[in-house]
Amino acid sequence: MTDWLGPAEWTALWLSLKVAFWATLCSLPFGFAAAYALSRGQFWGRQALNILVHLPLVMPPVVTGYLLLLGFGRTGPLGEAFEALFGLVFAFRWTGAALAAAIMGFPLMVRAIRLSLDAIDPGLEEAASTLGASRLRVLRTVTLPLAWPGLLAGAVLGFAKGMGEFGATITFVSNIPGQTQTLALSIDTLLEVPGGEPLALRLALVSIAIAAVALIISEALASRARVRGRG
């Protein structure tokens, strides 16, 4: 079974899982905050936020990767800040691949969470507040429990997107085996090596399987969210 993929491919698969996992985990709170603001908030700049969140979905991934390089590269202002504050380096590291995956998956995640928030009757939150619940308690006891299927669906979609991210990742952190060579990058490399095609096909099958499972889970959770929101 282990011969089915070579050690480099196993490494790529493992790296992809790691990258997608951290990308999802770290972007989830921000994804929820953005979805909550877009669904509930009435503030100046709401439309701007909406566009900003969705930009990675429509921009060429190369552009996103290039912008990341400018911002989070070794000499980029944000890259320097993160290194100084948290000792966190993104450039040409797996952390950079995770950042690229998080940014690219963000619009999908926010959309899924927002759909589930929109399905919750705001009247329930009002009722909770008249019962003495502060905003935070309403969020914790009413909004979040009712939105959790949407949160999970968003996480699954973000994870799947992270697993397959290519353009922004290769532009931002290059294609370094064992460090930034994820599943998609590995397939690309194999296609350029003579005789690499059978392995590339196997990796492609793995990606398809992961994407399909993610979609099925996400759909199931989303329909559950719709039912719960209606009460």
Next chain:
Amino acid sequence: MLQIDLRHSFPDFTLEAAFDVPAGITALFGPSGSGKTSIVRAVAGLLQCDDADVRLGARNIGRLRPHQRKIGYVFQDARLFPHMTVLQNLRYGGRMDEDQVIALLGLDDLLMRRPAGLSGGEAQRVALGRALMAGPDVMLLDEPLSALDGPRKADVMPYLEALRDQSAIPMIYVSHDMTEVARLAGRIVVLDRGRVVVQGAVEDVLADPVAVPYIGVQDAGAVLTGRVVGHADDGLTKVETGIGALWVPGVAGRAGGPLRIRIPAQDVILSRSKPDGLSALNVLPVTIAGLQEGRGPGVMVALEAGGARLLARVTRRSALSMGLAVGQNVHAILKATAIAPQDVSDR
């Protein structure tokens, strides 16, 4: 005592209302769009008013956030939390008088159920209990029965009456149903286009012909308080009211406690002489205390006897041909069967 003074500009109308709510139920009555729900939302803090002065005793709660106001709100739709059981819903705001509230509203058998499995009437009772268990200083009931059909309304009504009789806090009851108002409320505030047009004790306002245009000709009718004096074998009950003794159906078995009867003005017939050979059982000698002409073909006649008041609606033509005038003695005729059971209630 709750004192309300609100001012708020909407794009299409201005709300400008000031009134007091003593302990007991005060009905907020008016056509849809008159600002009833806006007022209760403002009192609860769910609507940010341009100018809101809401005093509860010495405390001004008009600028507090909703969760700091200690106001129980029962919405038209019950708004139960779908992911919690009935018991979890009830305890969400607190556990004040838990056993009494559960007993008062008959919730014992529902506690472990989910809101999705409740009927409309059951859900509304749970919503009522949930608001009560938070230990509110004021209760706001925003058309709690209007989403229910007739039989379900009748199911919930006794619980509301029990709540009224056992609670000592100010309650605002929003409604456009005069039957509900006459049964439950002690006071009434009538709204029209965001302003208070009439307010006072229910007995006074409903017997005042001047208030009729705001209440609506169909809904006009005085409320009499009385006492059961005896039951006849044929199912009718004799009730002693200020204006005279009335034969009333549908209260068989009820002992001598106080009773409230709404007499729609439409159902009262006037006669100058004491009628003879008439099928109607209730013939009351009364004095005309006032006449009020509206825009339509009708005249509202205020009648008085023994300190109590009754309203009758007759056509302008009849009023002319009979020569009705203030101070005149006439007979008010009322069919016993015209008094609907839902218009007779305790107290």
